[in-house]
Every structure is written in structure tokens, then in C-alpha cells.
Amino acid sequence: xxxxxxxxxxxxxxxxxxxxxxxxxxxxxxxxxxxxxxxxxxxxxxxxxxxxxxxxxxxxxxxxxxxxxxxxxxxxxxxxx
Numbered sequence: 001x002x003x004x005x006x007x008x009x010x011x012x013x014x015x016x017x018x019x020x021x022x023x024x025x026x027x028x029x030x031x032x033x034x035x036x037x038x039x040x041x042x043x044x045x046x047x048x049x050x051x052x053x054x055x056x057x058x059x060x061x062x063x064x065x066x067x068x069x070x071x072x073x074x075x076x077x078x079x080x081x
Contacts, residue, residue, distance in 0.1 A: 032076060032079065035076060036076050036077070039069050039072055039076070040073070042069055043069045043070070043073075046066050046069070047066065049062055050062040
């Protein structure tokens with residue numbers, strides 16, 4: 001039981017040290033990484049919907065949305081970290 005409390009104390013110290021370096025609790029680039037993950041998830045959903053869609057107009061809309069997401073992803077990946 002003593003070991004469990006000791007390891008938790010070490011964890012808490014490490015977290016405090018990390019938050020002292022980044023007062024808002026986020027590390028640099030975390031927001032950008034989350035945006036990229038969100039866009040990739042949206043793209044996967046649109047690709048899935050595109051494969052299931054039979055109406056030409058809706059297919060065109062989904063293709064354009066995928067292209068727009070690809071442009072946003074390229075811009076985010078080209079940004080300096």
C-alpha cells in the first residue's frame with residue numbers, strides 16, 4: 001500500500017512540473033494536433049458517406065468537402081511547429 005501512495009506522489013510531482021512549464025496545461029502544438037485529428041476524422045466520415053451515397057449532387061458535395069479538408073490539412077501540416 002505504501003508503494004501505491006509513493007508512486008502517486010511522484011505522478012503528482014511530474015504533473016505539477018509539466019503544468020509549471022505550460023501554465024494553461026497544454027503543451028505547444030497540442031491545439032494544432034487536435035485540429036488535424038478532428039479534420040482527419042471528418043474526412044474519414046465523409047469518405048464513408050461518399051461511398052454510400054448514390055445521388056450525384058450529394059456525391060459532388062462530399063467530394064468538394066473532402067477537397068476542402070485536404071487543403072486545411074495541408075496548410076496545418078505546412079505550418080511551423
